[in-house]
Amino acid sequence: MRNRSAIASVAMIAILGLSAPAKATGLFFNADLERFEHRFARNAGDIIALEGTVSYGGDKWKLLGLLEAEYARDKSAWENVELQGRWSMPVATFWDAYGGIRHDTRPHPARSYLVTGLSGLAPYFIETDASLFVSEKGHVSARLEVEKDLLITQRLVFQPVLKVDLAGRDDEPINVASGFVATEVGLRLRYEITRDFAPYIGVNYERKWADSGRLAVDHGEKDEVVSLHVGLKLSY
């Protein structure tokens, strides 16, 4: 199952890539490592977290690869690894619609999803990404991520972040119960030495709700984690 979905992801990304016009004018490659951080938690082990995007495309379409991963230092193991391949197109002045595939190799068992959603800039310069997922089991889930840059000075940026996960049905093997699954609220303060090199510090509050929280606790995880983090934001 896992192999099949991985092959499907690769195949889809390859097809999307090949369908791109051969003429490469006006097409750009960008890579962003939004988060590369060490999290120190009082009630849980330290985590190294990664969140990055690579994109290729232009004004009319973009091919995106997204990675989110968490590595538990005490267990010397990856806890969450999520990969997405998206084909994204503009649908309004500030908004892109996208479709693609998501594949989580962790937690076990692996899950694959189809994904669609909207990303863009909401009024007041709020970066928004709203996704809808349908898993290989036919379960529907959704996620909303918003973040906003508040400039303290031209280079010191305060960034509140909110991430909400919802699920339509239980998927116990991966600690998901229907309803509010988890929320994450983060406050980060970064210093842009350059636009592409910005160390930051921050605080994160993660909460798993209701039955999702109980499932996590049953599996030896915490349903509530407060962490401090130190990280680096890189881009090209």
Added chain:
Amino acid sequence: MYTSKHTRLSLALAFFMFLPSLAAANNYHLTIGETTITLSSGPKKAMTINGTLPAPTLRFKEGEELVIKVTNTLDAVSSVHWHGLILPSTQDGAPGFSYKGIEPGETFTYRFPAKQAGTYWYHSHSAMQEQKGLYGAIIIEPKDKEPFHYNRQHTVVLSDWHDARPERILANLKRRPDYYNFQQETVLDLFDREAGESFGDAVKERMAWGEMRMMKTDIADVSGHDFLINGMDAEQNWTALFTPGERVRLRLVNASAMSFMDVYIPGLKMTVVQADGNNIQPVTVDELRIAVAETYDVIIHPKEDRAYTLMAEPMGRTGHARATLAPRHGMTADVPARRPRPKLTMADMAGHAGHADHAAMGHDMKEMDHAAMGHDMAKMDHMDHAAMGHDMKPMAPKQDAFYAPNSGLIPTAYNGGKFLSYSDLKAVRPVYDERPVDREVTVRLTGNMERYIWSMNGETFDDAEPFRFREGERIRFTFVNETMMTHPMHLHGMWMILDNGQGKYRPAKHVIQVAPAMTVSAEVEIDATGHWPFHCHLVYHMHSGMMRRVIVEPANGEVSPAAPAPTHPAMHHQMHMGSGQ
């Protein structure tokens, strides 16, 4: 440096002694290549012509046949475009139009008659290479005596050097349009308000801009430039000599890729005698704003035995260029402090048709009514809305018919004196007679700042059908700027007669700057067949789509083969949009 007396003498010598080889005087061989140049901040790898930045100044005489060989030693296709010159489209030098570009290792020989006189310039029209140094001045001496006098002349080429590759700059703008904006409003600014503005007002105003996802500090898209005068930065201080009492002609060329420059010389007035190569009735000013790709010729009259500083500040005040005019080398004058940066106002937003829902913003801010009026407002008589008062700050008394009333961009002279306006430009001898216009074409200047896509009538160059005209037509273009940026619009091959209220003395220009929320018209006598580029001269706007192909069919009715059929459905749409009101 060089005096017109010497030129006349040498031309006279050439004429009498070397009559058979006169053609050699108008013969240039230019080699495009890479050279390391030195600025105060260190060595830089530049693209150059004949190894210099700027490229050598080319001198011709009106009426002669020009022969210019250009050899490309770069690894990439290059080109040279003769900016502002009236010539056959095959010699214009914009690849992809009536000309192919110069492949690596190849030589192209341009041949065309010099039909005009004045100050012009030349630059690469390929892959944003002008940002890396491929530009220089052209001087064409007139056949007839000029209607002004000077004892000495200097060419002053302004430019904006950037260390980054142009492709990288564009990629950065595409992924993060504020990448180069280090003058944004911060949270701390809320505590550092103008007198009389409450914290609540400041927050409300911030919210109003935030709701539109617009930045009032977005004057120039790119920062991080070294501003140069004749290839030298402020510290290197290019110096030109004069003898006190002389009249000195300065041929100002703005070869910048992105920067409008405000030029002034503390202690001296400048008498503007030429704009875009055409003589204008002299107007004496303290300061002028030169748009990207414009040229102005000014005469200064320094009487004292002292040095003067020539300042050129970009409109966004992200730095400055400086040169010295002095009786002897080694002398300098005070360098004025950089002036505060302007901020856009809601008046500059008023053309933003894509945000017609601004009315909903309300927020008891008077200027919102104004924004809701969309670009119609810009077509109203300017005096009408001067009375509307739509800035929160006390109104400055300054007005300029080429800026929206209360625009944040209205320039003020350094000493409070006279700042040149387009309204002041009055031709000495009109290039064209007045006659009725055959057709009106509206050109809305449009864009999506967040995606860094720029367009004309909402369509980028790749998507849009060409503008198609017939030789002999008189077209009236009306530019309606619906963006918050100022766009220097440039038509190749034909003059644009700027509608500035000067009747038959309206000036003919090759670049017309259109400020935010403004409507500006210009008539064009369609007298040059072929395919011509028509674009915003901000290099990253042009390369993000703010360009159109203009096809001029010959009067005898033959359709040029390279173009699509005129009955294309999108063409109808185009012309409908372009039919004005």
